Amino acid sequence: MPVPTFPPFPDDVPTHPLLVVDYNLLKIRDQNEINRLWEAATSLGFWYLKNHGTDEEVNDLFDLGEETMELPLEEKMKYEQGDAGSSFGYKAAGANAVDASGLKDTIEFLNIAKDDALAYPKVARRAYPPNVNAKMSTVVQPFVRKSVDINTTLLGIFNDKLGLPEGTLPKLHSLEEHSGSEARVIKNPPGYPVERMAIGAHTDFGSLSFLHNRLGGLQVLPPGVDEWQYVKPLPGHAICNVGDALAVLSGGILHSNIHRVMPPPGAQNPLTRWSAVFFTRPGNSIVLRPLADQSDIIKDKLSQHPDPESLDTGATSLEWFTRRIKNQRMANRKGPETWLASRGTEQGRV
Numbered sequence: 001m002p003v004p005t006f007p008p009f010p011d012d013v014p015t016h017p018l019l020v021v022d023y024n025l026l027k028i029r030d031q032n033e034i035n036r037l038w039e040a041a042t043s044l045g046f047w048y049l050k051n052h053g054t055d056e057e058v059n060d061l062f063d064l065g066e067e068t069m070e071l072p073l074e075e076k077m078k079y080e081q082g083d084a085g086s087s088f089g090y091k092a093a094g095a096n097a098v099d100a101s102g103l104k105d106t107i108e109f110l111n112i113a114k115d116d117a118l119a120y121p122k123v124a125r126r127a128y129p130p131n132v133n134a135k136m137s138t139v140v141q142p143f144v145r146k147s148v149d150i151n152t153t154l155l156g157i158f159n160d161k162l163g164l165p166e167g168t169l170p171k172l173h174s175l176e177e178h179s180g181s182e183a184r185v186i187k188n189p190p191g192y193p194v195e196r197m198a199i200g201a202h203t204d205f206g207s208l209s210f211l212h213n214r215l216g217g218l219q220v221l222p223p224g225v226d227e228w229q230y231v232k233p234l235p236g237h238a239i240c241n242v243g244d245a246l247a248v249l250s251g252g253i254l255h256s257n258i259h260r261v262m263p264p265p266g267a268q269n270p271l272t273r274w275s276a277v278f279f280t281r282p283g284n285s286i287v288l289r290p291l292a293d294q295s296d297i298i299k300d301k302l303s304q305h306p307d308p309e310s311l312d313t314g315a316t317s318l319e320w321f322t323r324r325i326k327n328q329r330m331a332n333r334k335g336p337e338t339w340l341a342s343r344g345t346e347q348g349r350v
Protein backbone atom coordinates (compact mmCIF):
# COMPACT_ATOMS: atom_id res chain seq x y z
CA MET A 1 0.00 0.00 0.00
CA PRO A 2 1.27 3.54 -0.65
CA VAL A 3 2.41 5.50 2.40
CA PRO A 4 -0.46 7.80 3.40
CA THR A 5 0.11 11.51 3.97
CA PHE A 6 -0.59 12.89 7.43
CA PRO A 7 -1.41 16.25 8.98
CA PRO A 8 1.86 18.00 9.94
CA PHE A 9 3.53 17.62 13.32
CA PRO A 10 2.61 20.78 15.29
CA ASP A 11 5.19 23.58 15.59
CA ASP A 12 4.08 24.76 19.04
CA VAL A 13 5.10 21.79 21.22
CA PRO A 14 8.50 21.21 22.85
CA THR A 15 10.70 18.98 20.71
CA HIS A 16 14.16 17.55 21.19
CA PRO A 17 16.49 17.64 18.20
CA LEU A 18 18.42 14.46 17.43
CA LEU A 19 21.61 14.13 15.44
CA VAL A 20 21.04 12.70 11.95
CA VAL A 21 23.42 9.83 11.22
CA ASP A 22 23.90 8.56 7.67
CA TYR A 23 23.94 4.77 7.50
CA ASN A 24 25.63 4.80 4.08
CA LEU A 25 28.59 6.60 5.64
CA LEU A 26 28.69 4.25 8.63
CA LYS A 27 28.83 1.27 6.29
CA ILE A 28 32.04 2.58 4.74
CA ARG A 29 33.33 3.42 8.24
CA ASP A 30 33.48 7.16 7.62
CA GLN A 31 35.30 8.42 10.73
CA ASN A 32 33.43 11.68 10.92
CA GLU A 33 30.07 9.90 10.83
CA ILE A 34 31.24 7.34 13.38
CA ASN A 35 32.18 10.20 15.69
CA ARG A 36 28.72 11.74 15.30
CA LEU A 37 27.08 8.40 16.10
CA TRP A 38 29.33 8.07 19.14
CA GLU A 39 28.44 11.58 20.28
CA ALA A 40 24.71 10.78 20.04
CA ALA A 41 24.96 7.34 21.66
CA THR A 42 26.97 8.57 24.65
CA SER A 43 24.85 11.68 25.32
CA LEU A 44 21.07 11.27 24.84
CA GLY A 45 21.41 7.77 23.43
CA PHE A 46 18.92 8.59 20.62
CA TRP A 47 19.62 9.54 17.00
CA TYR A 48 17.96 9.60 13.60
CA LEU A 49 19.30 7.14 11.05
CA LYS A 50 18.93 8.00 7.37
CA ASN A 51 19.68 5.89 4.29
CA HIS A 52 18.91 2.70 6.21
CA GLY A 53 17.28 1.17 3.12
CA THR A 54 14.42 -0.43 5.04
CA ASP A 55 11.42 1.72 3.99
CA GLU A 56 9.73 -0.97 1.96
CA GLU A 57 10.12 -3.62 4.66
CA VAL A 58 8.76 -1.20 7.27
CA ASN A 59 5.72 -0.31 5.14
CA ASP A 60 4.97 -3.99 4.59
CA LEU A 61 5.24 -4.63 8.32
CA PHE A 62 2.81 -1.76 9.01
CA ASP A 63 0.34 -3.35 6.58
CA LEU A 64 0.74 -6.71 8.31
CA GLY A 65 0.22 -5.02 11.68
CA GLU A 66 -2.97 -3.39 10.45
CA GLU A 67 -4.27 -6.67 9.08
CA THR A 68 -3.49 -8.42 12.38
CA MET A 69 -5.05 -5.80 14.65
CA GLU A 70 -8.27 -6.02 12.61
CA LEU A 71 -8.71 -9.64 13.71
CA PRO A 72 -11.38 -10.17 16.39
CA LEU A 73 -9.96 -9.67 19.90
CA GLU A 74 -10.87 -13.26 20.73
CA GLU A 75 -8.65 -14.50 17.89
CA LYS A 76 -5.74 -12.23 18.88
CA MET A 77 -6.02 -13.38 22.50
CA LYS A 78 -5.15 -16.94 21.41
CA TYR A 79 -1.64 -15.57 20.86
CA GLU A 80 -1.39 -13.42 24.00
CA GLN A 81 2.07 -13.10 25.60
CA GLY A 82 0.81 -14.36 28.99
CA ASP A 83 1.72 -13.29 32.52
CA ALA A 84 4.95 -15.24 33.05
CA GLY A 85 7.24 -12.55 31.60
CA SER A 86 7.61 -13.70 28.01
CA SER A 87 7.53 -10.88 25.49
CA PHE A 88 6.60 -12.73 22.30
CA GLY A 89 3.04 -12.70 20.99
CA TYR A 90 0.09 -10.33 21.25
CA LYS A 91 -0.51 -7.79 24.02
CA ALA A 92 -3.98 -6.33 24.40
CA ALA A 93 -4.56 -2.68 25.32
CA GLY A 94 -4.64 -2.26 29.09
CA ALA A 95 -2.58 -5.38 29.88
CA ASN A 96 0.37 -3.29 31.15
CA ALA A 97 0.60 -0.49 33.69
CA VAL A 98 1.99 2.89 32.58
CA ASP A 99 2.97 4.11 36.05
CA ALA A 100 3.23 3.23 39.73
CA SER A 101 -0.46 4.04 40.31
CA GLY A 102 -1.48 1.22 37.98
CA LEU A 103 -2.99 3.34 35.21
CA LYS A 104 -3.45 1.03 32.20
CA ASP A 105 -1.69 1.39 28.87
CA THR A 106 -3.78 2.11 25.75
CA ILE A 107 -1.77 0.33 23.06
CA GLU A 108 -1.99 -3.14 21.56
CA PHE A 109 1.04 -4.73 19.98
CA LEU A 110 2.34 -7.86 18.33
CA ASN A 111 5.87 -9.06 19.06
CA ILE A 112 7.50 -11.58 16.75
CA ALA A 113 10.65 -13.29 18.03
CA LYS A 114 13.65 -12.99 15.71
CA ASP A 115 14.16 -16.68 16.50
CA ASP A 116 10.73 -17.52 15.01
CA ALA A 117 11.12 -15.19 12.04
CA LEU A 118 14.49 -16.70 11.10
CA ALA A 119 13.57 -20.34 11.81
CA TYR A 120 10.27 -20.21 9.87
CA PRO A 121 8.59 -22.54 8.92
CA LYS A 122 10.04 -24.19 12.04
CA VAL A 123 8.61 -22.87 15.29
CA ALA A 124 11.41 -21.73 17.58
CA ARG A 125 9.59 -19.96 20.41
CA ARG A 126 5.79 -19.78 19.93
CA ALA A 127 2.81 -19.68 17.52
CA TYR A 128 1.45 -16.60 15.68
CA PRO A 129 -1.86 -15.89 13.89
CA PRO A 130 -2.18 -17.60 10.47
CA ASN A 131 -2.08 -14.27 8.60
CA VAL A 132 1.29 -13.54 10.24
CA ASN A 133 2.65 -16.97 9.34
CA ALA A 134 1.52 -16.38 5.78
CA LYS A 135 3.76 -13.27 5.61
CA MET A 136 6.61 -14.55 7.78
CA SER A 137 8.95 -15.18 4.82
CA THR A 138 7.92 -12.25 2.67
CA VAL A 139 7.42 -9.48 5.28
CA VAL A 140 8.69 -10.34 8.76
CA GLN A 141 11.92 -12.09 7.78
CA PRO A 142 13.12 -9.31 5.43
CA PHE A 143 12.42 -6.68 8.11
CA VAL A 144 14.22 -8.73 10.76
CA ARG A 145 17.21 -9.46 8.51
CA LYS A 146 17.75 -5.83 7.54
CA SER A 147 17.26 -4.63 11.11
CA VAL A 148 19.73 -7.24 12.41
CA ASP A 149 22.26 -6.17 9.80
CA ILE A 150 21.98 -2.51 10.73
CA ASN A 151 22.10 -3.10 14.47
CA THR A 152 25.05 -5.49 14.08
CA THR A 153 26.92 -2.77 12.15
CA LEU A 154 26.19 -0.30 14.95
CA LEU A 155 27.29 -2.83 17.59
CA GLY A 156 30.56 -3.37 15.69
CA ILE A 157 31.22 0.37 15.70
CA PHE A 158 30.46 0.68 19.43
CA ASN A 159 32.64 -2.37 20.08
CA ASP A 160 35.67 -0.68 18.52
CA LYS A 161 35.00 2.68 20.15
CA LEU A 162 34.77 0.94 23.53
CA GLY A 163 38.15 -0.72 22.94
CA LEU A 164 36.70 -4.23 23.22
CA PRO A 165 38.38 -7.18 21.47
CA GLU A 166 37.19 -7.39 17.88
CA GLY A 167 33.66 -8.73 17.49
CA THR A 168 32.86 -8.95 21.22
CA LEU A 169 29.53 -7.08 21.18
CA PRO A 170 28.22 -8.71 17.98
CA LYS A 171 29.08 -12.12 19.50
CA LEU A 172 27.02 -11.34 22.61
CA HIS A 173 24.09 -10.77 20.21
CA SER A 174 24.70 -13.82 18.06
CA LEU A 175 21.85 -15.12 15.91
CA GLU A 176 22.79 -18.63 17.00
CA GLU A 177 21.57 -18.19 20.56
CA HIS A 178 17.92 -17.69 21.48
CA SER A 179 17.34 -14.15 22.70
CA GLY A 180 14.67 -11.58 23.42
CA SER A 181 15.33 -9.88 20.05
CA GLU A 182 12.00 -9.19 18.37
CA ALA A 183 10.04 -7.20 15.81
CA ARG A 184 7.09 -5.18 17.19
CA VAL A 185 4.12 -3.43 15.60
CA ILE A 186 2.21 -1.07 17.88
CA LYS A 187 -1.26 0.44 17.48
CA ASN A 188 -2.50 3.29 19.64
CA PRO A 189 -6.16 3.96 18.81
CA PRO A 190 -7.45 7.53 18.54
CA GLY A 191 -9.75 9.12 21.10
CA TYR A 192 -7.29 9.96 23.87
CA PRO A 193 -6.31 13.47 24.94
CA VAL A 194 -2.68 14.42 24.26
CA GLU A 195 -1.77 14.10 27.94
CA ARG A 196 -3.01 10.48 28.33
CA MET A 197 0.04 8.22 28.46
CA ALA A 198 -0.12 5.38 25.94
CA ILE A 199 3.16 3.67 26.97
CA GLY A 200 4.63 4.57 30.36
CA ALA A 201 8.06 6.10 30.86
CA HIS A 202 10.75 3.46 30.44
CA THR A 203 14.21 2.67 29.24
CA ASP A 204 14.37 -0.03 26.57
CA PHE A 205 15.31 -3.42 27.97
CA GLY A 206 17.73 -4.57 25.29
CA SER A 207 20.77 -3.20 23.48
CA LEU A 208 19.56 -1.30 20.40
CA SER A 209 16.11 -0.27 19.17
CA PHE A 210 15.42 0.54 15.50
CA LEU A 211 12.12 2.45 15.52
CA HIS A 212 9.85 3.74 12.76
CA ASN A 213 7.29 6.47 13.46
CA ARG A 214 5.01 8.40 11.14
CA LEU A 215 3.08 10.39 13.72
CA GLY A 216 4.31 12.23 16.79
CA GLY A 217 3.82 10.91 20.31
CA LEU A 218 7.27 9.63 21.29
CA GLN A 219 8.78 11.79 24.02
CA VAL A 220 12.16 11.80 25.75
CA LEU A 221 13.20 13.20 29.13
CA PRO A 222 16.78 14.26 28.44
CA PRO A 223 19.36 14.07 31.27
CA GLY A 224 19.08 17.10 33.55
CA VAL A 225 15.81 18.27 31.97
CA ASP A 226 12.41 18.19 33.74
CA GLU A 227 10.13 18.65 30.75
CA TRP A 228 9.14 15.84 28.40
CA GLN A 229 10.04 16.69 24.81
CA TYR A 230 8.66 15.19 21.60
CA VAL A 231 10.88 13.49 19.05
CA LYS A 232 9.53 14.68 15.73
CA PRO A 233 9.14 11.89 13.15
CA LEU A 234 11.10 12.62 9.95
CA PRO A 235 10.03 10.75 6.80
CA GLY A 236 12.55 8.07 5.80
CA HIS A 237 14.47 8.48 9.07
CA ALA A 238 14.47 5.74 11.66
CA ILE A 239 14.80 6.65 15.33
CA CYS A 240 17.51 4.58 16.98
CA ASN A 241 18.28 4.30 20.65
CA VAL A 242 20.47 2.55 23.18
CA GLY A 243 18.80 0.26 25.73
CA ASP A 244 19.73 -0.92 29.22
CA ALA A 245 21.73 -3.98 28.20
CA LEU A 246 24.22 -1.93 26.19
CA ALA A 247 24.32 0.78 28.87
CA VAL A 248 25.25 -1.87 31.44
CA LEU A 249 27.76 -3.76 29.25
CA SER A 250 29.52 -0.47 28.42
CA GLY A 251 29.75 0.56 32.09
CA GLY A 252 27.40 3.47 31.44
CA ILE A 253 29.40 4.95 28.54
CA LEU A 254 26.48 4.33 26.19
CA HIS A 255 23.31 5.96 27.47
CA SER A 256 19.87 4.35 27.75
CA ASN A 257 17.43 7.24 28.00
CA ILE A 258 13.91 7.37 29.42
CA HIS A 259 11.10 7.79 26.93
CA ARG A 260 7.33 7.32 26.75
CA VAL A 261 4.55 7.42 24.19
CA MET A 262 1.65 9.88 24.19
CA PRO A 263 -1.19 10.18 21.66
CA PRO A 264 -0.22 12.17 18.55
CA PRO A 265 -0.15 15.92 19.26
CA GLY A 266 -2.01 18.76 17.51
CA ALA A 267 -3.77 18.10 14.21
CA GLN A 268 -2.45 14.50 14.25
CA ASN A 269 -4.37 13.65 17.41
CA PRO A 270 -7.51 12.14 15.77
CA LEU A 271 -5.43 9.54 13.90
CA THR A 272 -4.49 6.00 14.85
CA ARG A 273 -0.81 5.94 15.71
CA TRP A 274 1.29 3.06 14.38
CA SER A 275 4.89 2.31 15.14
CA ALA A 276 7.23 -0.52 14.21
CA VAL A 277 10.40 -1.49 16.05
CA PHE A 278 13.16 -4.03 15.96
CA PHE A 279 14.77 -4.66 19.34
CA THR A 280 18.24 -6.21 19.39
CA ARG A 281 18.85 -7.91 22.72
CA PRO A 282 21.76 -10.03 24.00
CA GLY A 283 21.60 -13.82 23.93
CA ASN A 284 19.54 -15.25 26.79
CA SER A 285 22.57 -16.54 28.72
CA ILE A 286 24.57 -13.30 28.65
CA VAL A 287 25.12 -11.87 32.13
CA LEU A 288 24.43 -8.13 32.24
CA ARG A 289 27.48 -6.54 33.85
CA PRO A 290 30.12 -4.09 32.60
CA LEU A 291 32.73 -5.64 30.32
CA ALA A 292 35.51 -3.99 32.36
CA ASP A 293 37.76 -7.05 32.22
CA GLN A 294 37.86 -6.76 28.43
CA SER A 295 38.29 -3.01 27.96
CA ASP A 296 40.43 -0.41 29.76
CA ILE A 297 38.05 2.28 28.51
CA ILE A 298 35.12 0.62 30.31
CA LYS A 299 37.31 -0.08 33.35
CA ASP A 300 38.29 3.60 33.58
CA LYS A 301 34.71 4.74 33.23
CA LEU A 302 33.64 2.38 35.97
CA SER A 303 36.35 3.65 38.30
CA GLN A 304 34.73 7.11 38.11
CA HIS A 305 31.20 5.77 38.64
CA PRO A 306 29.66 6.81 41.98
CA ASP A 307 28.04 3.38 42.42
CA PRO A 308 29.71 0.85 40.08
CA GLU A 309 27.99 -2.08 41.83
CA SER A 310 24.63 -0.79 40.63
CA LEU A 311 25.63 -1.81 37.10
CA ASP A 312 26.42 -5.37 38.17
CA THR A 313 22.88 -6.65 37.75
CA GLY A 314 23.71 -10.27 38.56
CA ALA A 315 21.04 -11.15 36.00
CA THR A 316 21.22 -12.89 32.67
CA SER A 317 19.62 -11.14 29.75
CA LEU A 318 16.69 -13.57 29.97
CA GLU A 319 16.21 -12.92 33.70
CA TRP A 320 16.39 -9.15 33.17
CA PHE A 321 13.68 -9.16 30.48
CA THR A 322 11.46 -11.60 32.30
CA ARG A 323 11.50 -9.49 35.46
CA ARG A 324 10.77 -6.25 33.62
CA ILE A 325 8.00 -7.64 31.42
CA LYS A 326 6.31 -9.66 34.14
CA ASN A 327 6.12 -6.79 36.61
CA GLN A 328 4.51 -4.39 34.21
CA ARG A 329 1.59 -6.76 33.61
CA MET A 330 -1.59 -5.58 35.33
CA ALA A 331 -2.46 -9.23 36.10
CA ASN A 332 0.66 -9.46 38.29
CA ARG A 333 0.15 -6.13 40.01
CA LYS A 334 0.00 -6.08 43.80
CA GLY A 335 0.71 -2.36 44.27
CA PRO A 336 3.25 0.37 43.36
CA GLU A 337 6.02 -2.05 44.33
CA THR A 338 5.21 -4.20 41.30
CA TRP A 339 5.84 -1.22 39.00
CA LEU A 340 9.10 -0.51 40.82
CA ALA A 341 10.12 -4.14 40.31
CA SER A 342 9.71 -3.63 36.55
CA ARG A 343 12.27 -0.81 36.37
CA GLY A 344 15.67 -0.85 34.63
CA THR A 345 18.23 1.96 34.53
CA GLU A 346 15.70 4.79 34.93
CA GLN A 347 17.31 5.70 38.31
CA GLY A 348 14.12 6.88 39.93
CA ARG A 349 13.31 9.44 37.24
CA VAL A 350 9.90 7.83 36.67
Ligand SMILES: O=C(O)CCC(=O)C(=O)O
Nearest residue numbers: 186204213218261275277
Ligand atom coordinates in the same frame (compact mmCIF):
# COMPACT_ATOMS: atom_id res chain seq x y z
O1 LIG B 1 5.99 3.90 19.59
C1 LIG B 1 7.04 4.51 19.80
O2 LIG B 1 7.33 5.56 19.21
C2 LIG B 1 8.03 3.98 20.82
C3 LIG B 1 7.72 2.62 21.35
C4 LIG B 1 8.60 2.21 22.49
O3 LIG B 1 9.20 3.02 23.16
C5 LIG B 1 8.75 0.79 22.82
O4 LIG B 1 8.00 -0.05 22.29
O5 LIG B 1 9.65 0.46 23.63
Ligand SMILES: [Fe+2]
Nearest residue numbers: 202203204259
Ligand atom coordinates in the same frame (compact mmCIF):
# COMPACT_ATOMS: atom_id res chain seq x y z
FE1 LIG C 1 10.84 2.07 24.22
